[in-house]
Ligand SMILES: Cc1cc2nc3c(=O)[nH]c(=O)nc-3n(C[C@H](O)[C@H](O)[C@H](O)COP(=O)(O)O)c2cc1C
């Protein structure tokens with residue numbers, strides 16, 4: 001079992017049904033991205049706000065101890081591996097790899113994440129068996145919340161409505177949350193023509209460089225977390241040192257190109273809270289310097305110092321341009337200077 005905790009606030013991560021803290025209120029789904037639609041699905045299973053501040057189960061002194069079972073555990077239940085990974089045998093990338101998902105769930109006040117091992121046995125369960133064995137017997141479910149498009153059981157036979165009917169036989173109420181479309185930004189973002197918020201929509205937005213809409217769907221900026229490693233040491237020679245980031249291999253990367261970003265240095269011992277630094281990021285193969293591998297690198301404005309080994313959180317704010325092959329380092333330098341000027345305007349809200 002993993003207990004991923006920070007600042008004494010923990011989310012219990014159970015990798016098998018025997019480790020689960022019971023009884024549970026359950027939100028069921030894949031929840032990759034923990035986007036605004038997911039957040040709506042999770043809402044009905046959270047403890048009432050009255051419990052929030054004084055509830056020792058959420059922020060307890062010893063994060064290595066399971067919460068004391070006074071109430072019902074607000075629990076997100078998902079599958080590992082992802083069913084698609086199981087059937088294709090191919091690992092995939094995520095908007096929110098596991099530790100990021102846990103961070104996001106924690107911020108929503110979810111207390112437990114259950115990773116149901118998705119195997120031959122689980123995939124063969126009928127909708128009735130899934131409800132009886134997993135939800136009723138193993139999780140001692142008291143309440144369930146799912147999105148309108150939720151499917152479950154062998155060959156995805158069961159719908160959200162089926163779940164409602166089957167759970168009713170055990171007196172378990174099921175909330176079916178309608179798919180959320182963006183309505184609050186109709187006038188200025190053109191969301192009117194977009195389909196409902198979904199993980200695949202966000203991936204499409206990120207693939208095409210449409211960061212604004214990806215961020216609107218997420219309800220926060222899409223963020224890359226990584227450790228600063230050594231590059232070719234060329235950046236400093238053209239006046240633009242860049243911190244090269246090692247990103248977990250299961251993180252979904254957006255379109256190659258140049259971005260305006262907001263950066264936080266997470267393990268900076270000099271600062272008590274991570275400080276916001278504005279900058280530019282390039283994702284790509286650096287054709288101008290005959291780069292072979294794909295790299296992610298950020299240049300921080302008005303900042304100097306040593307970042308090697310530091311953990312950075314890089315929030316993507318806007319896509320500026322695709323990566324290009326320049327005839328010389330001098331031409332690249334001129335372009336990067338222009339990128340910085342535009343990014344500074346965007347990040348200071350001027351355009
Ligand atoms: C804002 C920005 C834009 C960049 N654009 C390009 C580009 O269009 N083409 C390219 O080949 N490299 C581009 N780069 C990458 C540079 O080639 C790279 O930063 C430089 O070679 C230094 O690499 P190093 O950190 O390994 O020393 C860009 C870097 C930054 C910070």
Ligand SMILES: Nc1ncnc2c1ncn2[C@@H]1O[C@H](COP(=O)(O)OP(=O)(O)O)[C@@H](O)[C@H]1O
Pocket residue numbers: 228229230231232233234235236237240241242243244298299300301302303304305306307308
């Ligand atoms: N403003 C800055 N933005 C990014 N990195 C900086 C900055 N100032 C200093 N650095 C340091 O310089 C390193 C980048 O310099 P660079 O010559 O590009 O080397 P490398 O190729 O190893 O990334 C960073 O990893 C960081 O330690």
